[in-house]
Amino acid sequence: MSAVVVNNLSYCYQKGGKHILKDLNFTVEQGQIVAVLGLSGSGKSTLCLCLGGIIPHYFGGEMTGQVLINGQDTAKCKIARLALEVGIVFQDADTQLFSPIVEDEIAFAPENLCLPPEQIRYRVDAVIDMVGINHLRYENTNNLSGGQKHLVAMASVLTLDPSILVLDEVLAQLDAAVKENVIEILLELCRQGKTIIIVEHDLEAVTIADRVLLLEDGMLVNDGPASILQDKELLARHKLLI
Numbered sequence: 001m002s003a004v005v006v007n008n009l010s011y012c013y014q015k016g017g018k019h020i021l022k023d024l025n026f027t028v029e030q031g032q033i034v035a036v037l038g039l040s041g042s043g044k045s046t047l048c049l050c051l052g053g054i055i056p057h058y059f060g061g062e063m064t065g066q067v068l069i070n071g072q073d074t075a076k077c078k079i080a081r082l083a084l085e086v087g088i089v090f091q092d093a094d095t096q097l098f099s100p101i102v103e104d105e106i107a108f109a110p111e112n113l114c115l116p117p118e119q120i121r122y123r124v125d126a127v128i129d130m131v132g133i134n135h136l137r138y139e140n141t142n143n144l145s146g147g148q149k150h151l152v153a154m155a156s157v158l159t160l161d162p163s164i165l166v167l168d169e170v171l172a173q174l175d176a177a178v179k180e181n182v183i184e185i186l187l188e189l190c191r192q193g194k195t196i197i198i199v200e201h202d203l204e205a206v207t208i209a210d211r212v213l214l215l216e217d218g219m220l221v222n223d224g225p226a227s228i229l230q231d232k233e234l235l236a237r238h239k240l241l242i
């Protein structure tokens, strides 16, 4: 079974309004690292919301087509159930963090699953260790830098052990050393069989991808191997050349 299947997906935020996603079709297999590239406004974050089921569950508008996450139709599946399958680290980490203390933030999702306390402790310790943020454990989330907030958000979604991880313009916002660390984590997660979707407008941030999807004005204009990142003519045509 494919990790992600997107069939004829179109979406507009207001009924009868401008289509932000236009008839997207693609499949992502388990264990792939896929980069979704596109200029600002091309619909990348909107696609992330669709992958997590936040569209259509929490947004009005009009969605047509279908998104299947590990075979489950996002429109028919409860968000809480989908969160076990797909973890999204959002572009704006402030919208994702709501507990004042880092450790509480990370424990929130497994607590919500009503797991036994020792299981919660195990998961929290494991992700804090994996993401390398032990030194931030008792910090106030409001005092963290943007990059640190993203690491905490990433640790939080990983506590649910989702098989698919989506990063919405996270890498380009990290400083070089932290980015390198996160890339190592992503490669390790991939080795464990997880599927990684990296949404970026910064081409340099996605060198680990084995496949690249190009979005332009809500349309999927290219779907190819990572080698297309070397195709300067193609990138220039889609205004993606640095």
Ligand SMILES: Nc1ncnc2c1ncn2[C@@H]1O[C@H](COP(=O)(O)OP(=O)(O)OP(=O)(O)O)[C@@H](O)[C@H]1O
Residues within 6 Å of the ligand: 013, 020, 038, 039, 040, 041, 042, 043, 044, 045, 046, 047, 091, 169, 201
């Ligand atoms: N909640 C919303 N209501 C109405 N329009 C929206 C909403 N969110 C995004 N849009 C519009 O949808 C279009 C695509 O936005 P989106 O954020 O998905 O693009 P993006 O490729 O992720 O851009 P960026 O790289 O700047 O984050 C934009 O024109 C944006 O103004």
